[in-house]
Amino acid sequence: MNEFNFTLNGKAVTYRGDPLKRLLDVLREDFGLTGAKEGCGEGECGACAALLDGAMVNTCLVPVGVVAGREVTTIEGIAGTKEGQDIIEALADAGAVQCGFCTPGMVVAAASLLRGNPRPTETEIREAISGNLCRCTGYDMIVSGIRAAAKRGRRSW
Amino acid sequence: MVRAFKPADLTEALRLRKETACVPLAGGTDLMVKYRNWTGLPPAFPGDVLFLSHLKELQTLERRGETLRIGAGVPLADIAAWPETPAVLREAVRGIAAPAIRNVATLAGNVCNASPAGDGICALYALDARLELTSVDGTREVSILAFITGPGRTVLRRDELVTAVLVPRRAANIQVFRKVGTRKANALAKLSFAAVGEVKEGIVDAMALSFGAVGPTVVRSTETEKRMAGKTLAEVTALAPSIVEDYAALIVPIDDQRSTAAYRKTVALNLLKSFLEGLKEKVKGI
Amino acid sequence: MNKSDTLNETGISAPVRRVDAMEKLTGKARYISDYPFEGLLHARLLRSDRPRAKILGIEVPDLPAGYSYVDARDIPAGGRNGIRMITDDWPVFARDEVRFVGETLGLVVGPDREKVLEILSGIRVTYEELEPAFTIEEGLACKGGPIVGDDNLYGTYHLTKGDPEAAFRRAARVVEGTYRTGFQEHLYLEPQGMVGTWEDGKITLYASAQCPFYIRKSVAHTLGIPEPAVRVRQVTTGGAFGGKEHFPDVIATVLSVAVNKIRRPIRLVFERAEDIRFTCKRHPSRVTIRTALDEAGAIIGMDIDTVINAGGYTSSSLIVLQRAILHGIGVYNIPNVHIRGRAVATNTFPSDAFRGFGAPQGLFAIELHMSHLARELGMDPGSFKQKYFIKTGDTTITNTAMKDEIRLNEMFRKVDAMSGYRRKVKAYDDDPLKGIGIAFVNHGCGFTGNGEQEIIKAVAEMERLSDGRAALYVSTVEMGQGLQTVLRKIAARELDCGVDNIVYDNPDTDRVPDSGPTVASRSTMVVGYLVQQCARELKRRWGEGPGTRVRKQYRHPEGLTWDQDTLQGDAYPSYGWGVNVVEVAFDPVTYEVKTTGIWTVYDVGVPMDTRIVTGQAAGGGIQALGYAAMEVCEVVDGRFRQHTLTDYTIPTAMDFPSVACEFVENPYAYGPFGAKGAGELVFDAAAPAYADAVGHLIGRKIHEIPVTPEKIMEVLQDE
């Protein structure tokens, strides 16, 4: 259990260390991927979100041992995909970014939502990001950005 | 340093459970918060940890005759999406936390955590759910009422795992779940209310009511429920004040950081009253 | 100004993509915890767990090699155990007494976090407990004996306009109300954090902060060294809202003492629960307003008594108090007024700056009081308030002529067209399930009085770089509000180039002049104006080649007067103006309120970017609705009871609907392209509008926020 492989942003990687360490710390400290942020460390804010086998999780609540043999995609990985680019461009155009601390998590939430539901309503978007707290924007521009991303990405989703 | 086990199958998991004093970890959404440590440090678990969420045996959602069997490792999101899930449970599960949590958290974890504010628990009480408990020595079933003995306390033995939550499939044309949370989403319950009942030709066949977060465990009174059975809807409505009175004696909430005792009690009874008074509307056309 | 500045598509207000959007969206932007440092040490504060006590002893176990315990004894000779904010009464390390739970006693530093925690838990502190005071009432009553002076007051101010005593003598009727607001946590999504290092023979701090020069000043004061011997570099800051105005000084001073001793990089980053428990909050307030009415029901005078709970040390409480009372009669012309303001000491964590800086408390009270008066007099609050709108040339509370051009009537018409206020406020009178509320506010831009001229003396510089771009040197920080985009936009427009041709890095006190702190809605208006002037001059002198550097210093607009001792004259160079309408619906079974509409109209001069200001309006509005409706923050035994993100509930995307926002354009002569401040104004109106709406909904007067379902139930059961 103290050494295992998983897929990180499409690449096979090996982790050596305590399997109980939080995935968040492993991403940030062991793999230098600092896109996921620690806003609370208790599952409340979504700033640490990443995809685990395509579904959004809060990495502060995932012991890294759980991801052995599975696929983790972080904001850095999402940003490199066509879907990710569509979301990012749409959010940038919508004015969805202020301090930016919630932002990577919001992109992950949007990606997770649009994969399963390419044409979400406003309520569905708001539900999808209800675990991602933002103190700056009041959410409006994030919501309109995700809506625009859905339009923009119509072909890819 | 504590160890972490990732058993290959349920048999190994049960063996490890018996041989070590390990903490079962399903979604980890309660445990990782409870044993939270300084950033960068692994959580301060009090003992070895047994990962469960990968076990195939715990991943199934199935209908076995008149029982729904919800595997202990199934994430809440899948339970909410399962067509067989009773409406009252679906509503409760959908209201737990937020999508990222529901993608990993389990119903069995919600039950074992035994928080008076657990939303799944409140619905399961009204559904007369049972827990399937398995050890190397065999399997037993315990009703949720008997399983939870207090806040954070259950009758789970040190060598046992919950392998499934069992929900009886029965006719229930009344299914209501109402959570009054600290905010409109991603919130913990100040109180919750669940009702599961069957009304046939204007007569109440059965009625189960439960109240969450208004006492050390979920409040349910089969005695009062019996007073409603066999009555017409009009009779139940007429009985409403005295039913409310019954529950008023049972509901003894506390003040805490999320709400006040007075609010919890008043609103729990308001919900009950409006439910009883609205019963007619609810079963219109049935 | 050579271009027409309008909200149209080509003007300065036309939205551009924010310059920081892409790096933040892709996860590349680096915040304080994202930087690697060679040989980094971790640190944790030892804090008091008593609200008021004498410290009898602190026993530190023997430390393993490589670990340090830092306290007041490590402050070098010539330094001072005081954090230089406005005054320096708040000690870096508690002296012989503690005044609140969470006061710093010492710092444990070392390479292994587990070990640091172990050391921390081995330290024994012994206290002699004293009787604490927590509430405004307990503070005023000097419960347990005064904490400061002999009356427990950090300060008292009086403002008088006209002859209020005479007005009350001839009043036909007096209406009184007491209004209360609670603590509010900033809940910037990135917790407080800083890394201190010893670089090039110098204390260097990498900080998540609003005011790099404040930090430099306080560190220099504590260590007893000249300010230039300290270097502060701001890093991308994940939200601040006033919470990273002075509080970073608390971290920086401790950290600098440690770095000075250990000479290695040390990181001090708070965890969320630490941050909620042990950082400053918005001042709770109690405001009592008595209004004198004549026979016809016209307001002839007001007497206002304002008290804010300042907590254990002064921090910026007196300036907050000044702003609270300077906004005490809101947007109205009241002929005779007396306001008394007091900041009271208690044994709670010191309260400090938070978006609005006192104005929200003052405005909450006056707006709600005006709504209550309207109801008493049988009018709708909107129409009643309109009768008293201040006009250009009217006398202000500080006895000078109001110089702003005031567009409140137009703003009211506009918000009415958006929201249907006038129709709904009548229609909902008889609807037990709906309510609508309105609030009008103004917000003074920049420092109070002549603070910009006398204290801040802001400087901005620009330089022509060798690659044909131009660099902007200011100390103003981006903390989410969009300043990097706005300032670059201003400079680019003057230089006729794209925003990409303007270089504006996060401020570094070794590289930029002091253009003042990023506070008080001053950055766009004051610093932006300097940037505009720099850019103009640089354009004229562009031909002088690379390296050409221009510098501009703040000059107070002509014709303004101010006396800081008496608080008389022009309290602010200009004001932003706003109106909010909030509509609500009720669940009578659970007493829960659902907000069904939020409409806002603002006069911010000329918005420098309509999308950025609209984003501020949405964010500020929702933050204020959180304050008004849900952010409960109680003190029990001197501890904040809601101290996790689970229990301190800020709004999610599901709690409120979208915020509609429109502008009236009203160019200000001393702002860049006519701009005034916007960042705080957008917080001020939503809370009173919400409380007004809830009052309308339930047909009772609301006096206090947060108005939770629990409070609504109480109010309804009270009758």
Ligand SMILES: Cc1cc2nc3c(=O)[nH]c(=O)nc-3n(C[C@H](O)[C@H](O)[C@H](O)COP(=O)(O)OP(=O)(O)OC[C@H]3O[C@@H](n4cnc5c(N)ncnc54)[C@H](O)[C@@H]3O)c2cc1C
């Ligand atoms: C941000 C946040 C919001 C939340 N919101 C809500 C909410 O709204 N409503 C609500 O009800 N809950 C909420 N929770 C609590 C939590 O998500 C639930 O209780 C969840 O269902 C627990 O499941 P888990 O699989 O994550 O449990 P874990 O954390 O893995 O385990 C919980 C407990 O159950 C035990 N356990 C788990 N599985 C088994 C098993 N198979 N056999 C024996 N013991 C077992 C564990 O040892 C532990 O004691 C929230 C939690 C967080 C972090």
Ligand code: FES
């Ligand atoms: S840091 Fe993981 S949810 Fe906040």
Ligand code: FES
């Ligand atoms: S942009 Fe600052 S928290 Fe969302």
